[in-house]
Amino acid sequence: MKKKNDAGKLPIGDASRHYTFFENVWDVVRQIPAGRVTTYGAIAEYLGARSSARMVGWAMNQAHYVQPPVPAQRVVNRNGILSGKAHFSTPTLMQELLQQEGLQVENDTIVDFKIHLWLPVEEL
DNA sequence: AGTATGACTCATT
DNA sequence: AAATGAGCCATAC
Numbered sequence A: 001m002k003k004k005n006d007a008g009k010l011p012i013g014d015a016s017r018h019y020t021f022f023e024n025v026w027d028v029v030r031q032i033p034a035g036r037v038t039t040y041g042a043i044a045e046y047l048g049a050r051s052s053a054r055m056v057g058w059a060m061n062q063a064h065y066v067q068p069p070v071p072a073q074r075v076v077n078r079n080g081i082l083s084g085k086a087h088f089s090t091p092t093l094m095q096e097l098l099q100q101e102g103l104q105v106e107n108d109t110i111v112d113f114k115i116h117l118w119l120p121v122e123e124l
Numbered sequence B: 001a002g003t004a005t006g007a008c009t010c011a012t013t
Numbered sequence C: 001a002a003a004t005g006a007g008c009c010a011t012a013c
Helices: A020-030 A040-046 A050-065 A093-100
Strands: none
Touching: A020 A040, A020 A050, A040 A050
16 A cells, blocks of 8 residues: 555655665665764665766655664765755754764865764765 | 755866 | 766745
8 A cells, every 4th residue: 555656745654665875875875873973875875876876866855854863974075065954854963963973064075074083985 | 836045076277 | 187968856936
């Protein structure tokens, strides 16, 4: 009974239906250690499609609705910029979360980003 | 059902 | 070095 189009605006609370790709993304993100960060491209690459970085972004968009929670603040773009901060409840939340984990953030960019970079393709 | 868009990235200009 | 085009593919309208 999952009509393909039911839900219309399905609050994704039901996300557990068959979002294989998305679930893989969330699974990887949840394994990022606190105080470390990774990129959309790195996740996409680990999942076998580097060029699908945009899909990782979409997955993160839905990450707010899934369980267990996904530490979305640990995913930034390849420059270490907090490109997704606008999607948090407040414009500064993403930065604050990262700072709580011991990272330095200046001008929406992670300081020494490369040093804290965590690559699933290498670590996982 | 077709078009537009996006929390991206890379190559080319 | 900055701007542009292209690939990617699921959602939204």
